[in-house]
Amino acid sequence: MRALKEREKMLAHILAKGGCQEHKTVPVQFMSLERAVWLLQVSERARQGRLRAHFMKTIRQEEQRRLQGNSSMQDPNQAATCIQKVWRGYRDRRRVNKECLEEMIFLGMIPAQQMTPSPAQLHAQQVESRRHCVQEEHEAEYQKALVNIKESVRSVDGPDIKESLQEQIRQWFLECRDATGKFPDFPSPEDGGSASIFAQKTPEQVAAEFAAKEEEREKKKKSKGEKDKKGNDRKEKKKEKKGKMKGKKGKGDTEEEEKGWKMTPSNFLPTVVEGAKLYKEVWHNRDEKQNFLQHFDAQLVREEKRLEVEEELRVQVDELMRQELKNLKLVVDRDKGKKKKKVKKSSKKKKKKGRKTGKKKKKKEKDLTADRTIESLYEELVMEGFIIRPKNIKLTDYIGEYSYLGTTLRQADIEPMPSLSDVRQLIALYGVLPLGSQCVHERGPLIRALLLTGPAGVGKKMLVHALCTETGANLFDLSPATLAGKYPGKSGLQYLLHMVFKVARQLQPSVIWIGDAEKTFYKKVPKLEKEMEPKRLKKSLPKVLKSIKPEDRVLVVGTTRRPFDADIKPFCKVYKKIILIPRPDYASRFTLWKELLQAGGAQLGPKLDLSSLAKVTDGYTQGHILQAIQTVLNSHRLNQQTKRPLTAVEFIPPLARQDPVYKEEEEAFKAWYSRTPLGKKRARAAKASEEEEDHKKGKTKGGKSQKKEKKGKTKKRKKKK
Structure with missing residues (x-):
């Protein structure tokens, strides 16, 4: 995460330095002079018409007030019954609409409009935030403990570990000399050093492994000259095998068909097996009832850090013991040691020569920007x-x-x-x-x-x-x-x-x-x-x-x-x-309309039929739907939602101005994909599955026809009798 944040900062700094800050480009539509004049005339005439209508409306209202003032007063009982009638109708309509809305929400046909989160949701959010805080505290405590425990293991147990490693290696020197008559060669750092010695092996086994490695190296040298001869013999044998296999092809094909497709071995299986093994060994039988707050286990950390310290000290001990073994060989086998050194030097030179002639080094690509950061x-x-x-x-x-x-x-x-x-x-x-x-x-x-x-x-x-x-x-x-x-x-x-x-x-x-x-x-x-x-x-x-x-x-x-x-x-x-x-299907279009409208600030009411919109927009892509929503949901329309709820009809005009994905274009994509290697492979697989189904159907039909023939023969025999 730190690297990503630093990279984002560097990119922002470079963009700001070069003045390449990203700005939202607003598309500009060009308009002719005649159309601009026409738009101004239309808007001005509409404004004058609205003013004239408003003026006439006020005159009409004044006349009505004047007439009502001259009329005689109504009977109070009639006025009361009129008020009761209107109120009861309004009350019942509101109750019916509420029950209908509750029923639709219960059936899942209308989404529940919950503006504020419930107490349960608020409590869940608080618990989640508290859990994250506790996790961060535990992580900081764990990271601090890793350093402290490692230092304590190095200072307290380090000298003992070093002494025990030296004693084990010296003991191995003596055991190998008693078993083979000479001191062994110390393993190189590439082979693992002294770690390969203590891999639960006897001195004889370790010495045999080193001897086998040397024999393999010598065999590789000899095999280089014999490769050409063996290559010719193999070609002749392959030709003989091909002739024999021609007659067995029919059987082989049937066997392959019976076996069917086999999955290749997974590269991730060893890690999964290793993880399962670690769980069984460490965590399966561990009692965590008392560790309710889930603090780290200091004993497990100590064991891990002990292994790390042991590996670090092993490298130092290997250097010391390698020098000690060299001194022992000089003291015990002084004359033989000199001869062996000469032989080793000559063999190393030969190895280097063989490497030069046998293996060709790959050409390294030239770094064209080696002098730049x-x-x-x-x-x-x-x-x-x-x-x-x-x-x-x-x-x-x-x-x-x-x-x-x-x-x-x-x-x-x-x-x-x-x-x-x-x-x-x-x-x-x-x-x-x-x-x-x-x-x-x-x-x-x-x-x-x-x-x-x-x-x-x-x-x-x-x-x-x-x-x-x-x-x-x-x-x-x-x-x-x-x-x-x-x-x-x-x-x-x-x-x-x-x-x-x-x-x-x-x-x-x-x-x-x-x-x-x-x-x-x-x-x-x-x-x-x-x-x-x-x-x-x-x-x-x-x-x-x-x-x-x-x-x-x-x-x-x-x-x-x-x-x-x-x-x-x-x-x-x-x-x-x-x-x-592909273009979205009905289910995707329905969710698209719902999610995009809510993201744009729309209130989804009963008058907005999303199902009809999803059906009407068959053939339109996500971009078309988003553009239509952005056209309709301007700031003026969003402010009017409480008085005038959104309807599906409002989205039809902006959609009608756009071209959908026609069937010809979709068929062109399908035809192109069928000509690609992936499309051909898919077609072959579909054809094979169809042939298998036809083969199975043929078997069942054949069995039925044979039964019918047998029944017919038995009936004829009965008639003859």
């Missing part, structure tokens, strides 16, 4: 507009519901489109988890690039900003519009990409966003965009993506609303993971 590179990228500040949007702000009709559509042989809830879940799996956790990124499947595609207004950019907010990632912008006119030439582009990916790795996690990703892989560049050179990244982007390793928490995210304009083969080679974002 990360801060200066970061500042340059910010000033050039390649690093932007992500908006504070959470993933939960992307509103969407589950596809409740998915199973029903599949039963009718209709493949349903993914819901917005599925999209949100995929963003969490492909983006938030790998970028947010180093462990998940290293052990999970490596995802270098992700493509978000769909019609305009479905929330592609919003998901990119939500991904950065949830993971605290830097947001780099490599869109064709941002690249236009900057760092010209091949060398300039290479320098820019080197700078971007260097900063992204150093300040990870990082998200590299490429807006209008289809422009990088255009089939044919339009004439108006030739000056922008949108295809600059086409050749260099795949090469740079290959350099992203499992330890680099860097993700390239592309967004496009016209993927069918790109050449599909290179496009899908870069973006192997594709998320097709």
